[in-house]
Each structure stands twice: as C-alpha cells, then as structure tokens.
Amino acid sequence: MRATLMYGPGDIRVEDVAEPALEQPTDAIVRIVRSCICGSDLHPYRSMSASVDGTRMGHEFLGVVEDTGREVRGVRKGDLVVASFAFQDNTCDLCRANLQTSCPHGGFFSDAQAEAIRVPLADGTLVGLPGDVDDALLPSLLTLADVYGTGHHAAVRAGVKPGDSVTVIGDGAVGLLAVLSAQRLGAEQIILMGRHRDRTDLGRDFGATDVVAERGAEGIERIRELTGGHGTHAALEAVGHLDAYETALATVRPGGVISRVGVPQYAQGPLGFGALFGRNLTLTGGPAPVRAYIDELLPAVLDGTVRPGRVFDRTIDLAGVPDGYRAMDDREALKVLIAP
C-alpha cells in the first residue's frame, strides 16, 4: 500500500510499504477513508534530523474496519469508525479518570497518512459511526480524532464557564477549535490572537468576540485594553513555542489559568514568583484524552449543528501529501484533508 514517510526537514515521500496485519488479538485493521496533516507534524517537518529509513507520519484518521482480532468486541468488519490519535485500553484507572493519553498500555499513532492502519486496543480506541453518514460530514467527524478534542481539552482544563473571558493564542486548527469550545462552554468574551485574516474570520464564526493581530508587548497591551486592564480569566495556548507561553502569562488576570495544548517545544521557562506564583496563576493542559470527549462531542457533529470540519480548507490524495505539508508550512493552507 502507499504511505507517507518523512526523511528530513521538508523531505516528505509517499512510498510503497507492507500492508498492515493483525498482530494482537485486540487489534483491528482499518482501511482509511480520511486522514489529514496536523500542525504538530510541522515541528519535525522543520527540524527533524535526517533519517536514512524515514519515519511514518500521521495520527488522525477515520475509516472502515477491514479485519479484527479475535478478542475485539466493539467493532466489526465493515463498520465506519473514528479513532482517537492515541490508542488506549479505555478501561484502566487512568482511562476511567479521563487520562487516556497516560494509559500504561496505550501509545500514539504515527502511521495514519496511508491507505490502511493497524489499530492496537481497538475496543478502547475506535468509536463506531453511522454507516450511512453523508460524506460532507466526514471532515467534521475526523476532527474528533484530534483537533476538536484538543481544542475542547484546552477549554475544559481551563475550567471555562459561562461568563468567563478567554484569550486563545494561535489561529491554527486547534486554536480555532479552542475558540469554538470556549464558546460552547459559555465564555462571554473570547479574544483570538492571530494574524491570518481568513483564519481569524473563521474564528469569529466559531465565536471569537475580538481578534488581536498584534504580537508581543503590543498584543498584550491590546488585550489589556479589551479587558478593562485586567486580562482574561483563562488563556488557551495552542502554539507550543515559549513566546506563546510568555504571552499567556501576560494576558491572564490574577487567579487565572493558562491551559496549554500546543506541544511545548521548550523544556525550561519562567514559573517563579513573577511568572506564576505571585498572582496565583494555574498552569495546566497536556495531550488531550480525546477518546474521553468523542461521545460528548459526536451528536452535535452528526446533526450538523457544530461544524469543526470547517478548519479543512484543502483536500488532496496521498500523492498530494508532500505538497500538502508545504502548503501548511507556507501558511497557504490551514489544514489539509487527505482522501487516500
């Protein structure tokens, strides 16, 4: 089958690889109907060390079950399913505490930009969808695999509640869906920090009440103006760079929460009296346990009242994947859908 491999910065190739096969009795094989390229795929695209053998890519997919191990009970051949970007047993103590991305038996997919994929722990990982779903809903259903659940996680961890004010840092797919999620949870003021007009316009559609295009000190000053000098109750950080965290520190009010879902590209940072402690700030977030959220978020996606799939602005086939990475890296595309 055809699959995506990354060999080094900017070096994406689509090659023939072996078809996946069942390895464990809890596995399933899924023929992929939709996959996509994630903002987090751009981190290695820019900075990975050159690799002789290449690295398989992709962690978001929905598809049709093709085969199941003998212990799989929840799905069967022919089912349309969506997977969380992490696999997990969904039965252990940590999974039951909605910490699926810490499941001791789990892991992360990294081979979904392909024609088919082996799914470990299929019963804990795959969620069945109606078989007769309209193709037009597939993009929104695919966001349940990662970006919608991740945006939702940012808002949930921040404790967003009716009447709150929220700053969202980053106008990528996760940032925009953090806006949508904050709006769903009742935030009254949602300030989106982003510089790309087409994206921030979509952010307004998703519920942003204000857009701040300025960065750094100027952006922080704008947010102070918009909040009567106080800053917002929460900052949802959907970028992952240190300057985004520092912006979050400056935009929240005393007692506020910084909720990070952008994968930190830094190990150390300010966390002492001046940064967090003196103002009783809370720093939270992490890899979203999206499996925990699919059941809750699915109905409004299925009935079309919530349309997170609007973050996809380009559709390609597998042969188009290298150019899809380039387009996202050049900010020419917001998020690229793959129909293998």
Place this chain on the structure above:
Amino acid sequence: MRATLMYGPGDIRVEDVAEPALEQPTDAIVRIVRSCICGSDLHPYRSMSASVDGTRMGHEFLGVVEDTGREVRGVRKGDLVVASFAFQDNTCDLCRANLQTSCPHGGFFSDAQAEAIRVPLADGTLVGLPGDVDDALLPSLLTLADVYGTGHHAAVRAGVKPGDSVTVIGDGAVGLLAVLSAQRLGAEQIILMGRHRDRTDLGRDFGATDVVAERGAEGIERIRELTGGHGTHAALEAVGHLDAYETALATVRPGGVISRVGVPQYAQGPLGFGALFGRNLTLTGGPAPVRAYIDELLPAVLDGTVRPGRVFDRTIDLAGVPDGYRAMDDREALKVLIAP
C-alpha cells in the same frame, strides 16, 4: 517602641523606633499581643544584601485595637483582632474572587515583630475575636494570620477531596498545616516528606499516614512504593526551593496537581513535555488569600477541635527575637512565638 530590624544575613536587632500613627481614615493601630517568626523570614536571614538602615520584619500578628481612623466601621478600640499577613480592601472584584493577595489596594505587612503596628484598610484586614478568649488559644488563633491559611490554601488549590492521596513536601509549620488541611478535606493517604522526627511526629498527629525521611531519588522511590507505583493525586510544596518542585514533579501521578505555597526562590524551571505537559499535570498555588479562609477556619480553632498552634514550640519576648531567628535557622525550633 521596640521593633525588629534585619541588617544583613544573621544580623537581627531589636531597636527603638517611632510609635505607629494613623495615616489614612481607613487605618487602625493595633497593640500586638502575639507575633511570630515565619519560615519565609529565614530566606532574607540567609541571603539578604547588607542594609545600612535595616529592614523591619514580621507579618503575622494578633492584638488589641488601640485607635481607628474615622472611616473604620468593623472594629473598635479594645477589640481583640487577628490580621491576615496581607492587607486588602476585601471588597473589590479580586477580593470577592478570593484573590485578596492580588487586591490592587492591598499590600503585605513587614513590621509585625514589634510592640504595635499600623494596619491599612482595617475593615478589610482585621477579624474580631471574642474578647474573653483563653490565652491558651492565642497561638492557634495567630496561625490564622498566615501558616494555617497557607497550608489550607495549598490543599484547596490542589483540589484535595475525600479519598485522595497527597504528598506534602516540607516539615516546616506550613507543611505540617498542609497535612492538617489535607486531612480536614478528606485525603485518605497523606505522605509527609521530612527529616526531623519531632516535626514528622506532629505531622502524624495532624493526619499524615506515612512519613518519608529520604530525599531525592530515594524519597521518590519510597513514595512510588507507598502508592502502588503511581504517585499521589497531589503534591503540596511548602519549601520554595527548586529541588522541592522537582520532587513534586516526580511524586504526582498523571493528571495530578502540584500546589505550591513555599515562596519560589527560583525564576526558571522545568515545565515542558517531560515535566508537566506530557502527563497533563497542573501547577498552581501562590500567596495564600488567608483573609478568605479565616471565617471558615476560625470556629474549630475557637472551640479547640483543631489546634494548629501546636506548630509553636518556643515562646520569647521581643528581646529574644535575634536568638529566635537563630534557633529556627538552626532547626532547633520549629516556629517561634513572640509575646512582646
């Protein structure tokens, strides 16, 4: 009157200073009945830059109101009162959100190791006590000014609830009262990390179920053994040094909370994927808004069912203050009470 000044590391003097006087119509003057030395006073005692004029010391006190400004309504001459270690209006938005230590009109006391003190914003800061209270209760009532409320804040911010497991890092007065507070909030397992047997014995009286005397990797290993390999739901960090924060990182389970009330003596530290993000940890805490807690904590102190004043193991007069600092710094005394 006599008051305590610090001139440099280890250099504490008790000197004659001017009596405090009303400056604002919202001020009160309080004749101090009990004050004390705080673990946080030891930070400058060890490291402050030499000062020609000296710095007044002390932020915990209870006493009798001697005079009030014309706008003070809540207390009057002759009342026995306890103050929070920060003063605040207790009426603004931030105070009403229980963020009194961020009150824009507030500040921190730094002159309570003395015979009398000027209290700004007296109505927002002083809490009246029964005039006929037994002297034996004064130490416990004094802990409401800081260390009890601060230990309580650590547990509240960590969201400690019935059945939780908690690690408390530090066997100073705040750490011990964090143990007591975690126990009051229903924690099932409370592991106290501390090396001083007399202190950890008091910690057991306050509710610690386990004591870990080992530090660093060995201490972390012991906590893993005590928690089935998982770590605890929360770590209450009552020290303020970077290694205590790093111990907290290693002792909490995925999804856990690190709640700091030890004033951080560091500005930067680990907060990336490996430290916080990858396991969805939450970092919280800060200067305790103790004024918010006094009303809740006072009744059980007054009726003697909760005795946080047991952290005091030495009583001195003002002349004894320099030796009191030395005794706390040498770990000869846990917490020193001052009866001026």
